[in-house]
Amino acid sequence: xxxxxxxxxxxxxxxxSNMQALADAARDDDYPAEIVLIASNRPDAAGLEWAKARGLxxxxxxxxxxxxREAFEEALQNALASAKTELVALAGFMRxxxxxxxxxxxxxxxxxxxxxxxxxxxxxxHERALxxxxxxxxxxxxxxxxxxxxxxxxxxxxxxxxxxxxxxxLAARVLAAEHRLYPASLKLVTGGQVRVEGEKTxxxxxxxxxxxxxxxxx
Ligand code: GAR
Numbered sequence: 001x002x003x004x005x006x007x008x009x010x011x012x013x014x015x016x017s018n019m020q021a022l023a024d025a026a027r028d029d030d031y032p033a034e035i036v037l038i039a040s041n042r043p044d045a046a047g048l049e050w051a052k053a054r055g056l057x058x059x060x061x062x063x064x065x066x067x068x069r070e071a072f073e074e075a076l077q078n079a080l081a082s083a084k085t086e087l088v089a090l091a092g093f094m095r096x097x098x099x100x101x102x103x104x105x106x107x108x109x110x111x112x113x114x115x116x117x118x119x120x121x122x123x124x125x126h127e128r129a130l131x132x133x134x135x136x137x138x139x140x141x142x143x144x145x146x147x148x149x150x151x152x153x154x155x156x157x158x159x160x161x162x163x164x165x166x167x168x169x170l171a172a173r174v175l176a177a178e179h180r181l182y183p184a185s186l187k188l189v190t191g192g193q194v195r196v197e198g199e200k201t202x203x204x205x206x207x208x209x210x211x212x213x214x215x216x217x218x
Contacts, residue, residue, distance in 0.1 A: 002032065006190035009037040009085040009091040011076075016047015017175065018091035018112055018182050023056060025183035032190040037083040039076065052083050057083065063095060069138055071103045075177040089186060092145065098144040104168040107152075107196050110189060112182050114174050116140060126167040126174070135157035135215040137161050137170055139178045141185035142195060152201045154194055160215035 008021045019038060032118060038051040043060035051058045055136075059079050066072035072095075073099050079089065085120070090111040093151035102109065117140040119179040129137045138158040157177035188194050193204040 003032060004113060005032055005034040007036045008033040008089055008126050008186070008190065009083055009087070010035060010089045010091050011038045012038065012045055012047045012091050013042050013094040014047065014092050016050060016091065018178055019047050019160060020050060021179040021183050022091065023051065023185055024088060025187070031187060032192075033087065033186050036085060037079065039079055041072070041076075047092075057207065059066075064210050066129070068101075069096075069098055069207065071218060072110070073098060077101070077104070086201050087190060091182070097144075097146075098146060102144055102146045102209045104143065107143055110141055110150075110154065110185065111144050112139060112141050112178055112185075113150070114139050114171065115147050115149075116158065117142060117149060124167075126170045129161065130165060130167060130170065135161050136213060137174055139174050139181055141182055141202070145199075150194050152199050153204070154201055155181055155190060157181040158213050160217070161218075 008059055010022055012019050022060040023035050026033050035056055037057050037059060038048065039059045039061060040048050042065045043062050048058050048060060061072065061075050061079060063072045066075065086108065088105050107120050115129065116138040117162055136158050138156055140156045141153065141154045143151040159173045159177050187205060188205060195202045
């Protein structure tokens, strides 16, 4: 039986390792999303090359070529419409969007952030987590709202902070978790297993994970 796939565009600004994780997952016949566009606001984003080599449709929309945010977003909106996009997944897309753009995609645009939100919104999350001395870090996939790194949480993954960690070692541990969390979260959303109620989500999924994470380990 062929399943109906949700037409998903991925927006990137750089390396695109989360984009790769999503695109790889979407190659599975049973995965409920298909990747119809990879767009970057930076023409030199390394992720674009990877996507091109895979034969995925790519587009660079250089924000520097537009007079203002609205003009850039109009071009982006046109590209998303041409690709008949139903869902947008931000994957290291480092441009703030206007409230109008975000509202247009309300509950149809998701993002991954490398912290356990609502802690450590914004940039330099790993440095700030280490400075705060937290013992558990992680990542969050959420629906996008006009305020940066806010919105109903779809899923989170936690990793321990180990003694001797620096921002790079912590980032690498969190990134490995991102690469599993994001495809799983996109699958839940496009598979119809996520409902937004107020500013929270209800997830229809039988999770058998109930054990706590201890850091330091017991
Ligand atoms: C990822 O760690 C992602 O969580 C983060 O940027 C990195 C992009 O890496 N996103 C944010 O900080 C958004 N606020 P990638 O290009 O290899 O996926």
